Structure formats: C-alpha cells, structure tokens
Amino acid sequence: MHSQSIHRIRDVAAGEWDALFNEGYPFARHAFLRALEDSGSVAAERGWEPAHQLLRDDSGELVAAAPYYRKHHSYGEFVFDFEWAQAAASIGQNYYPKGLCAIPFTPAAGPRIGARDATSRAAMAEQLRAFGVDEALSSVHLLFADSTDADALSQAGFLERRDLQFRFVNRGFADFEAYLSALSSARRKKIRRERRRVQEEAGIAFETVPGDTLDEADWQRIYALYANTYHERGQQPYLTREFWLDYGMAPGTPVRVVLAREAGAIVACALCLQGSDTLYGRHWGSISSAHSLHFETCYYQGIDHVLREGLDYFDAGTQGGHKLLRGFDPVITRSLHWLAEPRLHAAVANFLERERAAVTEGRETLSAHSAYRRDQATADHRIAR
Numbered sequence: 001m002h003s004q005s006i007h008r009i010r011d012v013a014a015g016e017w018d019a020l021f022n023e024g025y026p027f028a029r030h031a032f033l034r035a036l037e038d039s040g041s042v043a044a045e046r047g048w049e050p051a052h053q054l055l056r057d058d059s060g061e062l063v064a065a066a067p068y069y070r071k072h073h074s075y076g077e078f079v080f081d082f083e084w085a086q087a088a089a090s091i092g093q094n095y096y097p098k099g100l101c102a103i104p105f106t107p108a109a110g111p112r113i114g115a116r117d118a119t120s121r122a123a124m125a126e127q128l129r130a131f132g133v134d135e136a137l138s139s140v141h142l143l144f145a146d147s148t149d150a151d152a153l154s155q156a157g158f159l160e161r162r163d164l165q166f167r168f169v170n171r172g173f174a175d176f177e178a179y180l181s182a183l184s185s186a187r188r189k190k191i192r193r194e195r196r197r198v199q200e201e202a203g204i205a206f207e208t209v210p211g212d213t214l215d216e217a218d219w220q221r222i223y224a225l226y227a228n229t230y231h232e233r234g235q236q237p238y239l240t241r242e243f244w245l246d247y248g249m250a251p252g253t254p255v256r257v258v259l260a261r262e263a264g265a266i267v268a269c270a271l272c273l274q275g276s277d278t279l280y281g282r283h284w285g286s287i288s289s290a291h292s293l294h295f296e297t298c299y300y301q302g303i304d305h306v307l308r309e310g311l312d313y314f315d316a317g318t319q320g321g322h323k324l325l326r327g328f329d330p331v332i333t334r335s336l337h338w339l340a341e342p343r344l345h346a347a348v349a350n351f352l353e354r355e356r357a358a359v360t361e362g363r364e365t366l367s368a369h370s371a372y373r374r375d376q377a378t379a380d381h382r383i384a385r
Contacts, residue, residue: 001063001120003127004054009033009067012054016062020114024276026254027103028111032247033067039243042104047072049097053131055124063116064124069104070097070137076238078107078318079143079161079335084348088138093341099132099140105238107165107318108280109144109333113152121148125156129338139339150334158336159345161352162359164366166328168303168314176304183327187371191326194292195300202290204262206297208305211248211255219245222257222269225285239283244271258301262288270297272305279306281316299326330366332359 006012014030021028036042037050044050049070057063073096074081085095101112115121132140142153154160173179180188198204214222223241230237248255254275260268268286272279284298299316306314316323324330337352339345 001055001057001123003131004056005051005068005131006054007050007052009037009050009052012052012062012065017065017114020062020065020116022111022276024278025110026273026275026280027106027108028067028114031250033103035243035247035250036104036239039240039246041239041243042069044070047075048104051099051131051135053101053124053127055120055127061116064120064127065114066101066112066124066128067103068128068131069100069102070135071100072096076105077102077141077143079141079163081141081337084139084339084344087347088341088344091341091343093138093344095138097135097137099128099135099137100143101128101141102143106282107144107333108282108315109146109165111146111149112142112144113149118152121152122155125149125152125158128153129156129158132338132340138341139337139344141338142336145334145336147334150336153336158338159349159352160356161335161337162356163333163335164320164330164359164363165318165333166316166320166323167331168306168316168323168328170306170310170312170314173307175307176300179303179307179327182373183371184373187325187327191300194295197291198293198296202262202288202293204260204267204288204290204293204296206258206260206301208256208258208301211253211257212251214249214257216245216249218266219248221266222248222271222285225266225269225287226271226283227285228287229283229285256305258297258305260286260288260293260297262290268293268297270301272302274309274311277311278313278315279309279311281314295322295326299323299328303327324366324369325371327371329370330363332363 017030042048051068051070053066053068055064088095113121113124128140223244227237254273256272256274258270267288271283272281281302302314
C-alpha cells in the first residue's frame with residue numbers, strides 16, 4: 001500500500017472518500033469536512049492543520065482514509081489532555097504539534113477510519129502512528145471511535161481512554177406521551193411542568209425543519225444566536241458564519257434546526273444533524289431567559305423529532321447529569337492515544353487503566369438511577385450500544 005498525506009480534503013474525490021465511510025454518519029462525509037475547510041472554520045491559523053491520511057493499493061485505488069490534523073492546541077476536541085501537555089513540559093518535551101484523527105468540534109462517536117477491509121484498516125492504524133513519527137509529532141490521538149476503529153488501534157499499540165456520554169434510546173415509543181409514561185412518576189411530572197412553562201406560560205412555539213428550507217435571513221438570525229452562546233463565555237465561535245450559510249443551506253443537507261419563536265420571532269434554536277438512525281444535537285443559541293427553554297429546545301424537541309421520524313437514538317452531545325434525569329442513558333465512549341516519549345506513554349497508560357475502571361463503575365452507578373420505571377430501565381438491550 002502507498003501512503004499519502006493531503007492538506008485539503010478537496011484534493012481527494014468526494015466519491016472515493018465517501019465510498020469508504022458509512023453514509024449514515026454525516027460527520028465523516030466529504031461534504032461536511034470540506035465545508036469546515038472552505039468556510040475557514042478549520043485552518044492552520046486556527047490551530048487545525050489538515051493532513052488527511054490516504055492509503056492506495058498498487059492500482060491506485062483508495063483503500064483507506066482518515067480525517068487527520070496537526071493540532072497546535074487541544075481546544076475543540078472534548079477529550080481533555082491539557083494535563084498531559086503539562087506533564088510533557090515538566091520533562092522538557094513539546095506537546096504541540098500533535099497528530100489528531102478526529103472530526104473537528106464533534107464529540108459524536110462514529111467511524112474515524114474508512115477502509116475497504118480489515119487489512120486496510122489495520123494498515124491505516126499503523127500509518128497514523130508512522131506519520132506521527134515521520135513528522136516528529138509528540139503524540140497521535142483518535143477521538144470518539146466506533147468499536148471497529150478502537151479495536152484496530154488497540155491492536156496497533158494505542159492506549160484506550162474511556163468516558164461517558166448520555167444518549168436517548170427509542171424503546172419503540174409511539175410518541176412523546178408514550179416516552180413520558182415509561183418514566184418514573186416524579187420525572188414525568190417535572191418534564192410536563194417544564195414544557196408548560198415554555199410553551200404555555202412563555203408562549204413560545206417550536207418547529208424542527210431541514211436547514212435547506214430556511215432562507216439566508218433565517219440563517220443570519222440563527223448564526224447570531226449560535227455565536228452569542230460563545231460570546232457570553234468570552235470565546236469566538238468554532239464554526240464560522242460561512243459554514244452555516246454553505247453547509248446548512250445546501251440542498252439535501254442533514255442539518256435539522258429546532259426553532260423557538262416568540263410572537264413569530266426566532267428567540268432560540270438548536271442545531272442538529274440527522275443520520276440514518278440517529279439525531280445528533282450539536283449547538284444551541286438563545287436570547288430569551290424563559291424558564292426551561294434550554295431543556296425544551298435541546299432535549300424535548302429532539303426526542304419528539306426522533307420519535308416522529310422513527311429514529312433509534314438521540315445523541316445530544318457532551319455533559320450529562322441533567323440528561324440522565326430526562327431519560328438519556330449513560331454510554332461509554334472510546335478514544336485511542338499513542339505518545340512518542342516512552343516515559344509519558346507509560347505514565348498515561350497507568351493513569352488510563354485506573355480511569356477506565358472508574359468510568360465503568362460510574363456508568364453502573366448512573367444506570368441504577370435511571371429516570372425510567374424499574375421495569376423499563378432494564379428491558380432494552382440496545383442501551384449498551
């Protein structure tokens with residue numbers, strides 16, 4: 001096999017790239033990655049330097065591919081390694097740049113290596129590390145891997161890190177009321193009260209629409225709400241206005257937008273992407289202080305959409321204690337790491353072994369406090385997906 005590193009995703013044909021990745025997972029698709037780069041959301045000057053990895057056979061056919069970046073910081077990743085960078089500095093090592101196989105700004109588990117077969121996948125796992133060595137990178141990281149990629153990198157000597165996220169599982173609910181009926185009485189009453197506060201008392205109406213049904217004026221308003229969330233924290237938005245005007249409005253886009261309107265004006269929104277079986281909640285913005293608006297916009301409307309569309313899952317992003325109380329289940333995420341400095345690699349391996357045990361124990365504890373009635377909480381095997 002012949003390896004290649006490209007500095008722009010547009011330097012590989014969309015058809016070649018997409019043929020290797022599951023079309024039901026929108027973030028690894030060529031169009032999404034290209035929109036990130038074309039809009040300036042991902043660029044070397046922002047600390048994300050594209051170095052996508054390709055493997056071709058002797059006939060020139062693309063047999064494996066991976067989105068890959070030289071990273072000059074650790075922001076926008078959601079798997080936190082700042083302490084590892086400090087440890088590297090303490091022994092006189094530079095931690096940046098590092099190698100990162102990930103979807104920028106996207107803590108949603110899924111494929112990170114597209115491969116024709118198991119042999120090609122194993123070769124790419126080795127290539128990710130080899131590129132790190134050749135480029136004198138401090139480390140290589142693959143974030144939010146699916147099980148196939150995680151197993152391949154573990155066999156290649158990468159260290160596994162685990163964390164918890166919270167995911168809504170459609171247990172065959174006919175509608176939102178059926179979902180509520182499966183919850184404990186206390187949780188059911190609280191959710192109904194929260195929804196009344198937003199929809200009846202505050203008078204806010206909701207709709208969920210495909211991004212390509214909105215016009216530029218709508219998207220300008222949506223972007224202002226999205227950007228405001230970052231500005232309130234003193235940060236610049238990860239995604240530029242141009243990204244949403246391009247990818248959000250593209251015909252057939254997987255973007256779905258939850259719109260909250262007060263007297264006809266958009267006062268809040270949630271930005272999601274829809275895959276083949278999963279709704280991925282990614283961003284939100286608001287200028288309203290209505291009680292429980294965040295829960296309604298980002299969670300209840302998403303659950304409602306999943307049930308209407310017959311989807312299986314709602315992945316609402318990171319963080320989670322408040323999601324557990326609203327019927328989301330704790331699931332384990334997997335990331336893989338290799339560090340070039342042997343002392344640092346050994347220290348991280350020791351830390352991750354203890355952390356994995358704590359994560360497993362934490363998931364068991366959280367599962368025991370499910371919002372569902374006891375008979376519902378133990379009935380569905382898909383929770384462990």
